[in-house]
Amino acid sequence: MDDWAVRAEGLEKRYGEKRALDGFDLAVRPGTVHGLLGPNGAGKTTAVRVLATLRRLDGGRAEVAGVDVARDPRRVRALIGLTGQYAAVDEILTGRQNLEMFGRLFHLGGRGARARAAELLERFGLTEAADKGVEGYSGGMRRRLDLAASMILAPRVLFLDEPTTGLDPRGRGEVWDAVRDLVASGTTVLLTTQYLEEADKLASRVTVIDRGRAIADDTPEALKDRVGGDRIEVVAADPADLAHVARAVARVCSGEPRVVEEARRVHAPVADRVTALTEVARTLQDEGVQVEDIGLRRPSLDDVFLRLTGHATEEEKEAVAV
Amino acid sequence: MTSTLQPVAGRGRLYWALADCGNIVRRQLTHYRRKPVYIAWQLGFPILSVLLYGYVFGGAMKPPGGGGAADYRDFLMPGMFVMTMAFGFINTATAVVTDANKGVIDRFRSMPMAPSAVVTGRGATDVIIACAELTILAATAFVMGWRSDGGFLGTVAAFGLLLLLRYCLTWVGIWLGLLVPDPEAAGGLFAVAFPLTMISSVFVQPGTMPDWLGAVAAWNPISSTAAATRELFGNPGAGGGSWVEQHAVLMAVVWPVVITAVFLPLAVRRFQRLSR
Ligand SMILES: Nc1ncnc2c1ncn2[C@@H]1O[C@H](COP(=O)(O)OP(=O)(O)O)[C@@H](O)[C@H]1O
């Protein structure tokens, strides 16, 4: 088991009747970013909280950095960092005061805590704002401070629970850069996310979680290949034209076109993006078919899901139902 | 860079339990240093009450044992001290639920610090802040003409009982803070706390109320602290007809012990339930 930074076997966690984790397995190689990808309610946060010793397991076993989480939670805590779904920093204190406080609570001593705080502020680009109250920080700055706080002891394993949810693209980029830096310095990161794109950008391996179980474990490339890469998507103005559209799409696509009648939408995987798009657009124009929208789409979590489980994510179902 | 990452070694569990408690206290006190207005808000209500009851209603209020508005203010001041201590649990609950909702408590729990420090640090901070509040309130009262005739020991004992009341209510506050959904709900506890302080000897003597209400007021734990401090300060209004009023100093110790015995385990259990 020493070869894994995180190893979980058959994890179970129930909240009353609800099985939040239902035989969840996970293996994370040291020094990598491992993505835990799944829709809302899949059990990502529960998995992270169990591994970070915040919640007791109901079954199965887990080791983090070689230490059993159930038997020796205190030792695990000295080896990990955790950034929860919401930035857990003190709003009233300044950035520096936050890091110094956490440093003292990590038992670095007064001088050690001060030095480490200064170092981390510098590294996360917060030196300028260091002595301002966190209340005034932007979402991205708050997240970076949060990351810095979970890096105080240079943890062997860092858990990041949806670190970019709710951030604007700029804040998201800042966090991504920070995560890449961390891994370059040797930390193992387990990152949960609802975005295939994010897993693709950061992770070298991805576990897909659904209803408390791991349903796939692969590289992002392999996952995308399974879904079939990019897709073309056409929304017809008139439902009567759907058959027309489907035929036009079928001529250029690399797989079976799918027709979503309720949404008047046809979509299909394509190999050559640009050719496919121009081809379909021309055909439809020549045939005089009115189109409301046409475009290319990278595979999303919803596509991965549909392919892996045969059922849509809850959000997709709702979107279709509307 | 790694040179700064050596945790201080060779210290026992007790040392860290105390040191971590100290670090948490330091954090909370920094809050007040950065936002002194928090203390002002907490003192706003008692000071306003002193002015309202002391000056607006003071003339109409009959101080026990006769006298004018000035005597009523002497009666009222210990009540205000008690009320400030009593409302303190709302501040505790608000602080705890804010930390819980922001994930700060979870962060503490994911760190290798002493888990007890989250709770003990809160209690210690509350007592320290209560000392500051009592100092400011006593100075205000002094300016208004209130005096303690209880001598050094009596005065110190009275303030000790006030702090004891505040301390035991910390456990109520922590328990409620882990129970309520958000800081707004914690603020709403005021609606419960206010009538509870009215049905007590804080503003008027229970003897002046209808019998059944007077009995409830006399057995209200904060009445015991109010009566005991009046006795120790040598202010008017100590004593009364019932057993509980005649043993106010004793009851001002017994009640906080009982409240602690009930709510400390409840608060700790609630805290432990976070890992379920
Ligand atoms: N404290 C809790 N009490 C009851 N049910 C919970 C609790 N936390 C999570 N759940 C349920 O467990 C499931 C998994 O939740 P979670 O781990 O938060 O998923 P995710 O982080 O992937 O969105 C959800 O159905 C959620 O409603």
Ligand SMILES: [Mg+2]
């Ligand atoms: Mg979650």
